Amino acid sequence: MKLTLLPELALFVHVVDQGSFSAVARQTGATPSAVSRSVSRLEQEMGCKLLHRTTRKLRLSDTGEKVYEHALEMLAAARQAIDSAGSRQAVAQGKLTLSVPKAVGRFVIHPLMLEFFNRYPQVDVCLRLEDRVLDLIDDGIDLALRITHTPSPGLYGKPLMPVHHAICATPEYLQRHGCPQTPQDLREHSCITLGETPADSRWKFRRDGKTETVQTRGRYAANHTAVRLDAVKQHLGIGSLPLFTAREALASGEIVPVLPEWEFISSYSGQLWLLWSGNKHMPARMRAMIDYLSEKMKPA
The missing domain is CATH 1.10.10.10 (Winged helix-like DNA-binding domain superfamily/Winged helix DNA-binding domain)
Incomplete structure (x- = not known):
């Protein structure tokens, strides 16, 4: 040759x-x-x-x-x-493309980017915020964050954090309309749902091995988590929210959990996994992001 x-x-x-x-x-x-x-x-x-x-x-x-x-x-x-010869160092540099679910990108990943850029001034980041699953090869994705219990076979990855759901409302809403004591009580309330399919208004709960399904109703539905969170804050009803989006408002008391003794079952629950397609000769920029997210999202 x-x-x-x-x-x-x-x-x-x-x-x-x-x-x-x-x-x-x-x-x-x-x-x-x-x-x-x-x-x-x-x-x-x-x-x-x-x-x-x-x-x-x-x-x-x-x-x-x-x-x-x-x-x-x-x-x-x-x-x-x-x-x-000392002429080359493994420096994190170049463009890095991440596929991230919308809510995770907005509430979890985006707030971490400023520090990442300060640490790695030669790395550029493109966040692809989409809830549909992108193909890492065909769509040119370096790293993907996905909420799942079972990552796709053939991919490398690591779990970053658990993703739980909760239903919440403001104290003002509950004072005016009453506080549900059982899942079935939600029938009498205005519930803020995802609104993409009819199944989104059928809320499922689990407690002590028992599962209950409730057909909820409400005047408002939105397929964006930040919008549902804002709607809850405006006293428009009881909303279903990923816990990581509601944590700050819950901590301040602006909103409160509803039926906290019941587990809310959602397809948007599981582990948040960081995934990539190859493990050999990983670019330094990918390793930098993997290590950074692992550090920032490790359990307190």
């Missing part, structure tokens, strides 16, 4: 690690087609297929697996040579 193909070999490793041509293109300033042509030149020179390409994924061929392992050794040796 020509030594002039060594840059193509290094780019091939980068493509495998990132899982897509477009992700490498964004990080290197090239176009996806240019990255693809580089890998094609390497395949042509070697006379074999290294990657199987589909519309959604890249997969190594059997030969590609062997070439990838040898290329990793080559790059590791190159890094050792450079590091031994």
Whole structure:
């Protein structure tokens, strides 16, 4: 093989690690087609297929697996040579894209960004605030935060914090309309729900192994947590809220929990997981964010 193909070999490793041509293109300033042509030149020179390409994924061929392992050794040796000369340090730099549920992004992650930027002045962050699950490879996501009990197989990750739900109201609302003593009492109240599907108004509770479902009603529904929180604060009714969004208002007494002895069951409950698609040769900027969020969100 020509030594002039060594840059193509290094780019091939980068493509495998990132899982897509477009992700490498964004990080290197090239176009996806240019990255693809580089890998094609390497395949042509070697006379074999290294990657199987589909519309959604890249997969190594059997030969590609062997070439990838040898290329990793080559790059590791190159890094050792450079590091031994003291000319390169592992500095966190570049752009980092995070996929985050809307409420988690607004109430949990966004407040932590100022300190992160101060710590890592060479890292840029793009928050993708969407409740739908994005594909880490196809959508160019470096790290994803997802609320789940069981993370997707094939992904690496770590749990950051539990996510619980609560129903809350203001003391003023409860003084005017009464305080529910059982889940069934909610039928007589104005309940502020998610409002995306009919099931969102059917609230489920659990206590001592017993489960109760209540068909709630109300004049106001909103599929944004901050809006529901504000509606509760305006005495418009009893609202369902992730606990991390309501914690400050609960601590100040502006709102109070309703039926606190009952567990509110929501699909938006579980563990908040930080997930990524590869664990080899992780960019320093990814490691910096993983370590930072783990530090800031560890249990008190």
